[in-house]
Amino acid sequence: MGSCIICGTPADGAICDSHEQDVLFEFAGDNPNQLTSGRYYSGTVDGFAEFGVFVNIGDRVTGLLHKSELDQRLDSLDWDEGETVFVQVTGVRDNGNVDLGWSIRQSEREFRGKLLDDPERGAILPEDTDATDEDDESDDQQATTDGAGAVSPAERETDKTDESEESDESDDSQSETESDTEESDADESSADSTDTEESQPERTRVTIDSLSDRVDEEVRIEGEIVGARQTSGPTVFEIRDESATVDCAAFVEAGVRAYPEAETGDLVALDGVVELRNNELQVETDELEKLEGDDRKAVETRLEAALTSEARPDDVDLLADHESVAAVHSRIRDAAEEIRRAVMESRPVIVRHNATADGYVAGAAIERAVLPLVRDEHANSDAEYHFFDRRPLEGGDYDMADATKDATQMLDNRERHDEKLPLFVLVAAGSTDESRDGLELLDIYDAPRVTIDAGYPDDGVADLADVAVNPHLDGTDAADLTVGALGANVAAHVNDDVRDDVSHLPAVSYWEDAPEDYTALADEAGYDADHTTALREAVALEAYYQSYEDKRELITDLLFEHEKRDLAEHVGEQFREKLETELDTVGPNLSVRGENGVSFTVLDTEAFTHRFDFPPTAVLLDEIHRRGLGADGAPGDEHVTLGFGEDEIHLRSDGRVNAREVAAAAAEQADKAGISATGTRDGAIEFLAGERDAALDAVVEAVSDQL
CATH class of the missing domain: 2.40.50.140 (Nucleic acid-binding proteins)
Incomplete structure (x- = not known):
């Protein structure tokens, strides 16, 4: 055992x-x-x-x-x-x-x-x-983060001291008589000790970002332990100071925790030698000391001042003159500050976005801005895969299932890897009641939260986020705004170096009526209207397939790689072919009805669509409504499109219909249908499948009364 x-x-x-x-x-x-x-x-x-x-x-x-x-x-x-x-x-x-x-x-x-x-x-x-000669040789290797054979700094010094003493004794035996040897050795030992103390002055603190110029040098660094892991060889502490982060290997014996009193969050002073292992910097620890009192306070103050200064982005201009975005400029800066601070604190950033073209565009923009910051902050080459993750939301809301999955993973990482709780950035989600329970679960664990959304919010939900970017919260009508435009502006504030990279994304996020300033930006970046359309359609298609996966490399190729324009054209063509085929299928099966001066185009999605293939109901209804199919010759000036499924109705009305108010009114008329709403404007109405016809009649009447 x-x-x-x-x-x-x-x-x-x-x-x-x-x-x-x-x-x-x-x-x-x-x-x-x-x-x-x-x-x-x-x-x-x-x-x-x-x-x-x-x-x-x-x-x-x-x-x-x-x-x-x-x-x-x-x-x-x-x-x-x-x-x-x-x-x-x-x-x-x-x-x-x-x-x-x-x-x-x-x-x-x-x-x-x-x-x-x-x-x-x-x-x-x-x-x-079994011991071999090779094992004996490996005992003399330096400690490395890959768990190779290692000797401690103390053992290295002991070996050096033993060799020195043997040499001294040999010299003494040749120059002195046997009766004087003991006294002479004592004198020389005292002198050696004095010389050593005088020749090894206290090391001067250096910043971590300067270590690349100090390979093989003895240094002192002061900072916070932001992570610790035990290998089969050394213990590896990840230390962050005001400039960067580096791994520091400390060895006692194989598989034994070094400095067990030092934990994540402690402020420490560490002396060691800078090494280059597999082209990555690390510090071999000679001594590590937890700081207390005034020393701790000094480092704490220095780190916090650097964080505050570095995390707060400059008051840079927005990508374009857009009233809805200008209304939340300060909120955009606040969101960018939270994201930048998380990177500097070695806190993972998790972007959760709606699995739509708009959500993917916004999430990819933030990803484009954060990854270079992560690479600059961490010496290990694969840090960008551990300190940033983008996870699409299949259902479009941050519900309890999503939050439970995230909470389970973050608590497991904290327990197993001593990892800080991540910053969650909810994009095109987090504004409605459907996300309330999920946000509350994160709040219980005090995991930081940012929401970025252009949708109509429910009361109080935004208060569950540390920063909420949504023009509707400031009383601004954002009907002309996409979350892609918001996400691109947040990205430009997180990292101004990617401003040119993301300037075309707002134009990509609009299915129609993109503001001229955004189309002009896209033109300047080399993306004409045809190509932005192809990009949008290609992302929409890829968002549907394996919607739970981030598809990081594929989305990067589509949105940011000029030399791969043919990829977007190819995938975009598939989008158009599949969409047109489905429109041809459902066209003859659209029904039109009028109620109180409002015309309704109704599609029975249960009976007349290929429900398990592209396009999904949301994309199909959006296109039917944009084209006004079924509206010609119908009574009334107001037009609403309804997708009528087995147990839900999807509304499209250019944002004029409040689904929650419709659901409340319809529930009074069809009191046995179990009617409720998900989302606010142009949301969905859920009902019991057994009361399908009654629910449709009640919803049509409630919508016409509202308009």
């Missing part, structure tokens, strides 16, 4: 069951059945096929990482044959085939330890294998 290298609990080997997925395993067996499902293994790329990647696990076992398991397109995977990669074993089939899963951690430094998966001895530390 051993003990877990992470939590110290008794374990059958070096790791407990609850932490098996936190460490990296090296496979020492020769049979697929000796692998353990669920564990993460190091491997080497053996070859590529149309359906995935073959990866060697150990010397004699090969598994398949199917393309469906990847978080990106197979042709964009930057792997070479023979390259070391990290994968999860998800299963071993009866015929010996090994199924592999994707690991977001593609660096040993991201795991909390490294173990050997030995079929005979189980999960053991690499140091526990």
Whole structure:
């Protein structure tokens, strides 16, 4: 019976069951059945096929990482044959085939330890294998974040002292008589001690952003511990000062936590040597001290002053002269400050956006602004995948299901990796009652929250965010505003360097009637009207497929890569073909009815649409309403489009109809239909399927009364 290298609990080997997925395993067996499902293994790329990647696990076992398991397109995977990669074993089939899963951690430094998966001895530390000459040599290696063999700074100094003393004793024996040796040694030892103290003055503090110029030098840094992880070798502390963040490796013995009194959030002074490991900076720790009293206060004040100064963006101009955006200029700056502060505090930024073309455009704009800041802040090359994530919302609202998933993940990361709670940025969501419960759950855990939305809000929901960017909150009619325009302006304030990169996005976000200032910006950036249309349609199509995935590389290629214009044209053409085919299908099945001077185009989406293929109901109804299908020759000047499904009605009225008021009035007339609303203007009306006809009649009457 051993003990877990992470939590110290008794374990059958070096790791407990609850932490098996936190460490990296090296496979020492020769049979697929000796692998353990669920564990993460190091491997080497053996070859590529149309359906995935073959990866060697150990010397004699090969598994398949199917393309469906990847978080990106197979042709964009930057792997070479023979390259070391990290994968999860998800299963071993009866015929010996090994199924592999994707690991977001593609660096040993991201795991909390490294173990050997030995079929005979189980999960053991690499140091526990039979001693060899190579092992003896590895004992002299410096501590590294990948868990390699290491010796502590104290041991290094002891070795140096022992060698020095042996040399001194040898010299003394040649120059002095045996009776005088003890006295002479004492005198020389005292003199050596005095000389050492005088020759090693206290190190001067340096800033982390200067470490690239100080490789192999002894330095002192002062800052906050923003993360700590235990490897099978050293403990790795992530230290942030007023300038940047760096990993610092501290070694006691293999798999043992160094400086256990130091935790995330503590302010410390650290002495060490700057090293360059795998082209990444790290500091080998000689000494780490928690700061208290005046010393702590001085560092705390310095960090806070730097954060406040750096996080608050300059009062830069908006992308264009737009009244609805100008009304929330100060809120945009506040939102940008929260995002910039999160990056500087090593707090993950999670963007949750509606899975529509508009939501994707806004989310991608913020992503474009934040990623360079993350790369500048963190020395490790894959930080952008760990400190920023964009997660589309399939349902369009931040409901309890979304919040529960996020809360579970953030609490798991805090428990396992000592990670700070993330900043959640809700885009094209977070303004209505459907998001209230989700925001309240985040509020209970005090996870910071920003909402960016152009939709009509419900009372009090915006108060659940630390910063809410929505012109309607300031009494401004934002009917001419998209969230893509808001998101692009927030991005320009987060990082002014990407201003030119995102200037065309507002024009992309408008399906019709884009303000001239935005179309002019797009023209200046090389995006004419035809291309912005193709971009919008391409993103709308990709937003539908695998709507829960961010598709980071694909969206980047579509929105920001000029040389890949053909990609947008190709995908956009698919959008138009699929949409026109569906419009041809539903056209003959549109019904028109009038009520109190209002004409209604009604589509029975349950009976006359292909419900499980593109386009989805929302996209289809938007296009029907934009084209005014069914409105010609209908009575009245007011026109409303209704999508009538099995248990819900979608409203389209150019924002003139308040769905909650309609639902309240309709519920009085059809009191057995269980009518309720989701969303405010042009939302959806839900009802009981058994009262379908009664619900439709009640909604039509309520809409006509409201208009």
